[in-house]
Amino acid sequence: MLEIIKEPWPWYIAGPLIGLTVPALLIMGNKSFGISSSLRHICAACIPANVSFFKYDWRKEAWNLFFVLGIFFGGLIAANFLMNPAEITVNPHLKTELAGYGITDYSKLVPVQLMNFQSLFTLRGFIMMVVGGFLVGFGTRYAGGCTSGHAIMGLSNLQWPSLVATICFMIGGFLMANLILPVILSL
Amino acid sequence: MRKKIGKNSYRGDVKNINMNDNEYKWYYNLKYLITGVVFGIIFVKAEVISWFRIQEMFRLQSFHMYGIIGSAVLEGIISVWLIKKMNIKTIDGEPITLSPKKFNKGQVYGGVIFGFGWAITGACPGPLFAQIGTGAVAVSVTLLSAIAGTWVYGYFRDKLPH
Numbered sequence: 001m002l003e004i005i006k007e008p009w010p011w012y013i014a015g016p017l018i019g020l021t022v023p024a025l026l027i028m029g030n031k032s033f034g035i036s037s038s039l040r041h042i043c044a045a046c047i048p049a050n051v052s053f054f055k056y057d058w059r060k061e062a063w064n065l066f067f068v069l070g071i072f073f074g075g076l077i078a079a080n081f082l083m084n085p086a087e088i089t090v091n092p093h094l095k096t097e098l099a100g101y102g103i104t105d106y107s108k109l110v111p112v113q114l115m116n117f118q119s120l121f122t123l124r125g126f127i128m129m130v131v132g133g134f135l136v137g138f139g140t141r142y143a144g145g146c147t148s149g150h151a152i153m154g155l156s157n158l159q160w161p162s163l164v165a166t167i168c169f170m171i172g173g174f175l176m177a178n179l180i181l182p183v184i185l186s187l
Numbered sequence: 188m189r190k191k192i193g194k195n196s197y198r199g200d201v202k203n204i205n206m207n208d209n210e211y212k213w214y215y216n217l218k219y220l221i222t223g224v225v226f227g228i229i230f231v232k233a234e235v236i237s238w239f240r241i242q243e244m245f246r247l248q249s250f251h252m253y254g255i256i257g258s259a260v261l262e263g264i265i266s267v268w269l270i271k272k273m274n275i276k277t278i279d280g281e282p283i284t285l286s287p288k289k290f291n292k293g294q295v296y297g298g299v300i301f302g303f304g305w306a307i308t309g310a311c312p313g314p315l316f317a318q319i320g321t322g323a324v325a326v327s328v329t330l331l332s333a334i335a336g337t338w339v340y341g342y343f344r345d346k347l348p349h
Contacts, residue, residue: 005232011254014233018255019262021226026270026283028218033263035313039337053341066216067223068316074227075236075320082232090239091248098242109237110309110323117325128307133329135304136312137336142297142347144288146311150298151256154288156263161290165298170245172302177245181306 006084021148022156031063034149036140038068101185114185124187143168230317238309245306291349297340304336 025031042065044058087106098104098111105113119125140146143165145154151169154162233255234240243249269275270283277283305311308329310318315333318326340347 008234009229009232011233011251012258014229014235015255015258016262017229018226018233018235019259019266021222022259022263023266023270024222025219026267026285027275027277028222029215029279030277030281030283031219032285036311036337039312039334040341042334043338043341047338049338049342051338051341051344053344054338063216063219066220067226068313070220070223070225071227071230071313071316072223072320073220074224074229075231075317076227077224077320078228078231078317079321082228088234088237088239091243091246094239094243094246094248106239108323109231109234109239109321110318110326111238112323115238115323115325115329117328120325120328129325129329130332132304132307133315133332134336134339135300136308136310136315136329137304137333137338138340139297139299139301139304139336140312140333141337141340142293143301144291144293144297146301146313147256147305148311148313150288150294152259152263155260156267157285157287158264158267159288161288161294164290165294168295168298169302169305172299172304173241173245173306174302175299176303176306177242180303184307 006082008084008088019152022153025067029063032149033153034064034145035068035071036137036146036149037061038064039137040141041065097182098185103185122187124184127184127187139172226313227317227320230314231321236310236314236317236321241305241309293347293349296348304333 022033025033040054041058041061044054044056048054088109090106103111103113105111113119114125114128116125120129136146143150145162145165147166147169150162150165155166230236235252235255240249240252244252267285275283301311308315310326310329312333315326315330319330
């Protein structure tokens with residue numbers, strides 16, 4: 001039984017489970033599912049610096065910080081007790097492309113050859129981690145949400161601005177992955 | 188010191204027992220912590236947090252992520268519809284209210300910018316927390332950058348097109 005759990009979960013199991021978060025959070029306390037707002041709450045709690053965007057009672061949204069803390073622990077538990085012993089299976093076309101950039105290590109969910117402390121001192125690593133992270137934090141707040149807030153929660157409530165946001169997420173992602181990332185990864 | 192209030196006490200009298208009531212604070216947030224833990228486990232086991240899966244998604248090399256997001260959205264739509272239709276309340280008996288999202292150009296500009304970051308890092312904010320939990324400690328740099336990005340947005344917000 002545990003072996004089945006340790007295997008990677010297919011989309012038709014994971015998707016519906018993730019979808020349950022929407023009604024679960026609503027029923028637990030009228031909370032709207034959204035994760036990128038945690039970044040805003042962290043700013044408001046730690047470095048509001050007289051910026052009006054961070055001047056609000058973040059304590060009222062503390063549930064969100066507990067939620068993301070839970071995600072961290074969930075990762076911890078899954079990685080230590082439920083891990084798939086086999087290597088992740090990746091599309092062979094992608095493997096060929098990535099090998100061209102020197103990415104051959106598939107032992108972790110994150111490409112350890114790209115994302116590590118040493119690579120931060122290379123241009124490629126700096127872009128992948130610092131610039132990439134910055135774009136995530138800046139973009140999600142500018143858009144008012146990420147995949148959880150817009151793509152899942154917003155679309156669940158049939159909000160067309162969320163559809164616009166989701167489409168733009170995908171446009172950005174496709175452009176980057178297919179046109180710009182090959183350049184970055186070759187650095 | 189206030190008396191400890193039991194779980195099933197005067198709930199009916201209290202209109203808004205959210206953050207203002209400290210008695211409930213630790214217990215109140217515990218359920219969100221646990222939900223987060225379950226969520227994090229699903230994220231890891233479904234490989235949603237895998238940089239490789241995101242690359243596959245943006246190259247149309249796998250249905251996996253589309254299946255996950257698609258089925259999650261479908262389920263979300265159905266559950267929200269049911270909640271509204273059957274007037275389902277929260278476990279504390281309060282009405283469930285969903286605010287509409289107002290459109291502004293930020294959804295376009297910010298959306299594309301986030302898309303760039305998503306493809307580069309292979310993660311949106313949620314997966315970043317999970318990745319660090321799985322031991323990818325270097326990702327904490329990515330998370331810190333994300334927080335910095337949010338802060339810079341907040342700082343320049345009034346000057347950006349909305």
